[in-house]
Amino acid sequence: MIPFENTLPYETIQQDVYLIECPYCGERNVLLPLKAEHLETIREGRKRLIVFPCCREQITAVNADRDYLLASRPIRRH
Numbered sequence: 001m002i003p004f005e006n007t008l009p010y011e012t013i014q015q016d017v018y019l020i021e022c023p024y025c026g027e028r029n030v031l032l033p034l035k036a037e038h039l040e041t042i043r044e045g046r047k048r049l050i051v052f053p054c055c056r057e058q059i060t061a062v063n064a065d066r067d068y069l070l071a072s073r074p075i076r077r078h
């Protein structure tokens, strides 16, 4: 079972991956430094460090589904 505190909703527009809202600083529609194809490798078990461009916070994504990234630790909410 996936702990909800570790999830982060995202959206894709073609190859671009956006955070709907940054949990750390509240910025909306944050373009993440990864492409939709990377979601596939995360899903296959390749962890990926993601640095948010808005506030330089970072998470390690360990899984992904169609709507959520799963981080290795709970995500603090702002």
Ligand SMILES: [Zn+2]
Residues within 6 Å of the ligand: 022, 023, 024, 025, 026, 027, 052, 054, 055, 056, 057
């Ligand atoms: Zn941020």
